[in-house]
Amino acid sequence: MRAVWFLLERVSSILEPAEREAVLGDLKEAGEGPWQTLVEIVGLVLRRQAGHWKDWRPWVAAFGVSVPTSFMLMGGSVMLFSGFVTLAQASAARQLFAAEVEVLSVQTLLLAGWSWTCGYLVGSVSRRTVWFSIMAYCAPCLFCLSRFHIETFSRLSLLLFVLPLAVGLWQGRRAQRMGCRFGVAVAAFATSLAIITQVGVTGGVGNPSKWICSLIQIVPSWCLAVASLDAAWEDEKAERSTFKMEQHELG
Amino acid sequence: MLGEFEYMLLTAAAALGDTAYGATVRQEIEKATRKNCAIGAIYTTIDRLEAKGLVRTWMGEATAQRGGRAKRMVEVTPAGMKAAKEFYTAVMRVSRTASWAPSRAGRPI
Numbered sequence: 343m344r345a346v347w348f349l350l351e352r353v354s355s356i357l358e359p360a361e362r363e364a365v366l367g368d369l370k371e372a373g374e375g376p377w378q379t380l381v382e383i384v385g386l387v388l389r390r391q392a393g394h395w396k397d398w399r400p401w402v403a404a405f406g407v408s409v410p411t412s413f414m415l416m417g418g419s420v421m422l423f424s425g426f427v428t429l430a431q432a433s434a435a436r437q438l439f440a441a442e443v444e445v446l447s448v449q450t451l452l453l454a455g456w457s458w459t460c461g462y463l464v465g466s467v468s469r470r471t472v473w474f475s476i477m478a479y480c481a482p483c484l485f486c487l488s489r490f491h492i493e494t495f496s497r498l499s500l501l502l503f504v505l506p507l508a509v510g511l512w513q514g515r516r517a518q519r520m521g522c523r524f525g526v527a528v529a530a531f532a533t534s535l536a537i538i539t540q541v542g543v544t545g546g547v548g549n550p551s552k553w554i555c556s557l558i559q560i561v562p563s564w565c566l567a568v569a570s571l572d573a574a575w576e577d578e579k580a581e582r583s584t585f586k587m588e589q590h591e592l593g
Numbered sequence: 594m595l596g597e598f599e600y601m602l603l604t605a606a607a608a609l610g611d612t613a614y615g616a617t618v619r620q621e622i623e624k625a626t627r628k629n630c631a632i633g634a635i636y637t638t639i640d641r642l643e644a645k646g647l648v649r650t651w652m653g654e655a656t657a658q659r660g661g662r663a664k665r666m667v668e669v670t671p672a673g674m675k676a677a678k679e680f681y682t683a684v685m686r687v688s689r690t691a692s693w694a695p696s697r698a699g700r701p702i
Binding site for chain 2: 363364366368369372386390
């Protein structure tokens with residue numbers, strides 16, 4: 343019976359606090375036993391979760407962002423890890439070049455920024471279905487981890503992006519809205535890192551396919567910037583209409 | 594146009610008046626339909642009706658009978674009453690010639 347109460351506690355915590363209060367009270371008043379209460383609560387939670395999927399946002403977050411970017415982020419992680427391995431070998435052979443260290447540092451920052459913006463985007467777009475977006479990130483990772491066979495590389499080389507992604511997800515889910523200045527600054531910073539990486543790697547205009555990869559990396563940050571600008575514009579519009587109404591009332 | 598369950602919930606809440614909240618609305622619907630009604634169906638329908646402006650809800654007082662937990666009180670708005678009346682009229686109109694509809698004497702034909 344303790345297990346049922348524990349489960350009931352866990353499952354009902356998914357509901358909004360006010361709703362949990364009202365529903366548990368109703369079930370207590372109706373004299374339902376713990377099992378029936380659990381069944382009813384699970385039913386309500388499932389209905390609520392299903393309701394969230396009527397919106398387009400969870401679909402975009404899970405299948406439009408999480409799944410494709412998980413593969414790309416794993417690719418970025420392995421490339422960065424191979425860069426570190428090369429650097430370690432070069433430094434062992436006393437052929438360490440400052441330029442290589444510089445490029446690798448920028449690439450590290452770029453991967454961290456890319457992961458963070460992906461996480462923030464997914465977290466802010468799908469607050470109530472973030473658990474599904476997390477699963478959409480985990481499934482490709484588990485698939486690739488099970489098939490990863492590079493003897494000199496650790497399997498963890500696939501997952502260098504996980505920490506900044508998790509931080510981004512957590513912050514995106516909690517934050518009400520990203521400020522427009524901060525949003526644009528993040529996007530500009532990510533863009534400049536992408537340009538520096540490409541110019542640093544190729545020493546010129548470089549390979550178009552690498553430029554395309556870099557552009558894909560900065561898409562999430564520009565999505566966030568556009569969303570923050572749009573929100574700021576909406577605020578300004580609302581303020582203007584309030585001001586006009588006040589003036590009309592005074593007139 | 595309302596759904597069948599939405600109409601039942603509106604009617605039950607209107608009949609209960611000041612004592613309309615999750616548990617009593619559920620009891621009223623179960624009594625009328627003679628079927629079990631999931632609490633999840635009640636709450637999701639209340640939310641939908643509230644979004645349409647057909648009911649108004651607020652958190653009421655807690656009682657010992659409920660383990661000290663608050664009630665979510667429900668009140669049908671004028672728009673809700675109008676929508677329920679329209680649904681009822683439509684059902685009555687469409688059922689007029691149905692074989693199961695009561696005759697003028699009050700018995701099924």
